[in-house]
Amino acid sequence: MTITDRHGEWHMAEATEIPSFRPSSDWYEDWPFGVDTSVQVEACVTGSAADRAVEAFLEPLTRDPGADGAGGVRVHYWGGFTVESAPLTDEDGWRIVLASAGEDGFDSLETAADALVDALRGTPGEVRLAWHELPATRVTEADQGDR
Numbered sequence: 258m259t260i261t262d263r264h265g266e267w268h269m270a271e272a273t274e275i276p277s278f279r280p281s282s283d284w285y286e287d288w289p290f291g292v293d294t295s296v297q298v299e300a301c302v303t304g305s306a307a308d309r310a311v312e313a314f315l316e317p318l319t320r321d322p323g324a325d326g327a328g329g330v331r332v333h334y335w336g337g338f339t340v341e342s343a344p345l346t347d348e349d350g351w352r353i354v355l356a357s358a359g360e361d362g363f364d365s366l367e368t369a370a371d372a373l374v375d376a377l378r379g380t381p382g383e384v385r386l387a388w389h390e391l392p393a394t395r396v397t398e399a400d401q402g403d404r
Contacts, residue, residue: 273304274385275377278370281390285363288393295396296362299389300373303350306382311342311351314376337365354391 278298288294302311318333318340325331330343338357345352353373357365370388377384 273383275374276386277374278367278388284390293396294362294393295356296366296393297354297356297391298366298370299391300353300355301345301350301387302353302377302384303348304383304385306380306384307350309382310377310380310384313380314373315340315342337361338369340369
């Protein structure tokens with residue numbers, strides 16, 4: 258990406274796009290009332306500094322190797338949220354799913370999203386972040402026993 262300064266000179270700049278998570282009203286309303294529900298959001302992190310940025314986010318979290326999945330999926334948690342991270346299959350970067358259940362699910366998830374944004378913004382180099390709202394899912398008794 259090039260930037261033109263006020264003197265008309267061109268300069269190269271690192272392409273960094275790290276928007277905060279701004280959920281839609283539909284996302285807030287997409288959960289069944291009166292049942293245990295997990296709210297979730299997907300973040301795709303790309304760019305030459307994506308690996309360092311994602312590791313900076315995951316480093317302070319607690320890893321749950323017993324919950325890791327196929328395809329390089331790693332599971333971490335902290336407080337009221339869980340994080341599933343895996344390398345993207347079609348390009349360099351990471352797919353991160355933030356999820357939270359319980360009475361404070363929305364608050365916990367937004368706290369997780371803010372922590373991800375802070376870690377990415379604090380990493381030098383090219384980093385891009387794209388958010389994708391995921392539908393809420395019902396939490397089963399088996400899910401509750403896992404944590």
